[in-house]
Amino acid sequence: MNLIKIKEMKDHVGEEVTINGWLYNKRSSGKIKFLIIRDGSGFVQGIVVKNEVDENVFELCDKLTQESSISVSGIVRKDERSPFGFELTIKNVDLIQMAFNDYPISLKEHGIDFLLDNRHLWIRTPRQQAILSVRHEVIKAIQEFLNNNDFVRIDSPIITPSTCEGTSDLFQIDYFGENAYLSQTGQLYQEAAAMAFGKVYSFGPTFRAEKSKTRRHLNEFWMVEPEMAFVDHYGNMEVQEKLVEYIVQSALENCSRELKELGRDLSKLEKIKTPFPRLTYDEAIKLLNKNGYEIQWGNDLGSPDETFLSNQFDKPVFITEYPAECKAFYMQPKEDRPEVVLCADLLAPEGYGEIIGGSQRIHDYDLLVKRLKEENLPIDMYNWYLDLRKYGTVPHSGFGLGIERTVAWITNTEHVRECIPFPRTLSRIRP
């Protein structure tokens, strides 16, 4: 028995092979049957002809229900009539389990509510497999890039004693009688790690209890957070654009089958090369005002504003130097203009919005204390964070890249909830 994966069939033309998988769909024309089989590596059509197989094999194929698990043996043939390029002329089918005959997901259209209720089965379909495979590639590329550039992975804790940035709503948990929270960012811990290892990153889930209801929001999402000692705002942006370029090029190189399945316009991704355009907040406001957006200096950019700005470019664009008042307390003020901070948001093209938020961090002890007081944050909660400024402080920078938004952009997916295996949203905690 020559057990292979469907994606390896091209190397076994003319050979008899065995494939372990599931019945995705079945068509029949009397004495000939077509079984669409999937095995996780791909999809292929198997042909069963009545006079060429045992009577009980043909009978079994007649009864097979959608998603039944089977072990199929047959001859690999190249065939242009097949949309997969190859076919399997089936000799034998061993049944592992006859699936119940009420499999809920048909090949016809379904509404999003139904599909999300059946997410555990929905991920078996070609489109969802393509998206989640690209997600895997994105994660792999991020780690490759960072590992190859001397970053050390130092994960941040998920259970934290207080809000890190003092802004978003957090999920509260009981920690042996003490209130604790699920982390909304590991950044502060990454700063500590950067002072130990130089260049570090964390990669993991992050939690926001905000009641967001848009295609760009999840209440649990994954983020990679690099942090670098001795790197300023400008060096920070260079790392970000190189990372994003690497991610996109890796997806193009290793996920062509998936991107094709998704109908992605590859020419748009091929343009994602450094350097990326940069726009200061001041310039962004002017551009927005000139085009009829009524935003005033000092307000954070709204979602429609970001969409407009990103649509002006065919590459991701950095929006830099926001007013300090609309950003977090730890961001380094610009030397000659303390009302703005050395930060940058990276907006993905095609209306996908912010995929990175980053900044240079305040490294001066007195300035950081002053900023904490201005924001009315409890200073004793930040004692350990202030220690980093007391003992060998250096300029440093970092950023957070959202995995699902990045995957949504690369795969041209409408909603981030399809870019994570089991999305957690305002209205959904199951399955």
Added chain:
RNA sequence: UCCUCAGUAGCUCAAUGGUGGAGCAACCGGCUGUUAACCGGUAGGUUGUAGGUUCGAGCCCUACCUGAGGAGCCA
């Protein structure tokens, strides 16, 4: 939290205030190249919930529930 929209068969959707239907899925039968196969047949319903208007409500009104899209917040 606010704004908009929707809820009818397992799924996707029809039904002027007047006997709730179709396609797919399931089940039975037919077909030797199907591509969401096709053809014939069978079965499948407390129209989200509660109240109201009416001779009569899936349809109109009120409240609530659930979901979706968007805003704010953010990655």
